[in-house]
Amino acid sequence: MRLTCDVDVVNRLLPSHNLKKSGRSCHSQLSIGKKTGIQNKDGTVYLMICTVKDRNGTKFALRDNVEQIFGRFICEGKATIRIKDPPKDLCLSKGDPLQLKSFLNLVKVGAQGKDLGKVTLSSLSIPSAKKVEKPKTKLVILNRRDYPMTTNFPSSLEQLQVSKCSVKRVDSRILQLKHLQVLNLSENCLKELPDLMENLKNLRELNLSVNQLSHFPMVLCKPKLAEALSVLDISHNELTVLPPHLCLLRHLVHLKLDHNKLITLPVTIGRLSQLKFLTASHNELQCLPASFLRLQLESLDMFCNPFSAEEQTPSQDNVEFPTLMEITARAIKAKRLLYDEESLHGHLCQYLDSARTCWCGGYCFQCATRYVQKMDMCRISPNVTSVDLFGRKEAPVESYLCSQKCLQRFRSNPYAYWRK
Ligand SMILES: [Zn+2]
Structure with missing residues (x-):
């Protein structure tokens, strides 16, 4: 039985010596098992904690040696195992609640010294470095040579940047990264986005700046993705129009549209009620749709647009x-x-x-x-960048x-x- 989570080993005697604990949790692998070979004569069951720094692991005998298990926050992936000798508290966190529950059950049975014959125990062997390493959550690739060709992207990634790699299409391996929250694909050669992009339902920030998009990628308006996105940078592309469906990105807070060829903004833009930061400088905008005045922004930048539309009175x-x-x-x-x-x-x-x-x-x-x-x-905004060099x-x-x-x-x- 093995469990991967963060562990903080606290010595209970420290406060009585007027000392403070370090208070740092370590990504660890916990196993319950018996020693192999000659050492296994007495059949003692141990709890072993292995970390990157201590791959050989620290072992704690379980039988009659667990004072208490604090499991009130199991559903949040947290629990504490109080060992009698040595007087240490093992504070577990960031574990999978289900795995943690069955692991603690086994600790309990082991501590009572009951027969564990039916349970598959671990061999208490030294784990590979990969198993105790903290899962990678951030990866930045700024060079084509660093782009993984034979290996996969780590499945635990939450932030990924792939820039200046002349990428023409989004890698299908990126679309499998279920935990991805921030994706930066700027400075590539993207002309479109794949429909499967919809799978990235945790994506909060998407940077598509400096690419070759001539049409707004409609996949961004699909329900799962549209509900999640709060930051979208699509500046420095070749967009001429935005679809009315843009208003489906209801949680959008930050939208960057600079350096495109936009002639107009969608009439539905006023429905982006969460939008706080909008930049659309260096486009071809001649006038704005009426619903634009419904926005309540914190900052607005419309610098360098022609805005040539003449005032016109309504006719009958x-x-x-x-x-x-x-x-x-x-x-x-x-x-x-x-x-x-x-x-x-x-x-x-x-x-x-x-x-x-x-x-x-x-x-x-x-x-x-x-x-x-x-x-x-x-x-509509207290911070407005002037639309031209004359400060208007x-x-x-x-x-x-x-x-x-x-x-x-x-x-x-x-x-x-x-x-x-
Ligand atoms: Zn009317």
Whole structure:
């Protein structure tokens, strides 16, 4: 029986000598077994603790030698075994709760001196260095020569960086790393991401900067991944548009879009309610969607965008009569009916996705009048980088009005809608 966890061996006599314990846990392998060969005459069962520094291990006889087992926090992977002689406490932590439970049961049986004939005991041999080494959680590869070709990535990895390796596609071995939380694939030659990327359901931070992505990778909007991601860096790519599905990344806090070729931002961007840091400098943005003003950011950088859209007042021409298709589509959006390409024709889905929001909260499509107003970006963030070298902090915002009624309300008081 073996168990891998962190162990802190505390000498109980230290406080009585006015000394403090070191208090450092060591990644260890614990085994319960009997000594082999001639030493096995008495058949004593031992508990052995092996660490990287002490691979030969420290052995504690079990029979009548365990004063108490503290197992209140087994479900958190923690427990303490109090040994009588020598007077030491073995504080176990970071163990697998199930394995820890069965291990402690065996310790109990061993301490009572009962027959362990039916249980498979370990041989108390010296473990290999690999077994007592702390599992690797972080790996940085900044050179193609260091890229593992014949070996696997350690399955315990939580942070992985593979940069400057001219990677063209994401290695399928990376997609197997179930514990991965931070993945940095910057400065490579990625043009797309594989669908299996969805398997990385613990991924919190993804860095795809300085690659060759010309389309936003839709796999990031799949439920498992979209729910997990909080930091996304997709700067220095070749993106021209972002899909409306971007709003599915509901827990996104930090979004970097700098140095792309974005002409516009998705009309749904205002739904990223957790977003606090947004940078979209050096793009081709001419104006912003109205929902942009719903964001509440801590910092915003839109430096070096053309923002050339002229101010435009709404006209009466377009809001006369909506078509039957538009009335239906408005109802589908208003009732939040679910649709996908299995239930509706693809072009109808695209049509529904192109919905614009009027300031009254209603949805509109072609039957809407557009107007553009310059808005101060300080409204949505206390820290705004100026949009140009002249220090201006205003940008044109494009809005739509869905009906004659909304147009009348707008005309009677053009700024009323902007108030929160
Ligand atoms: Zn309206």
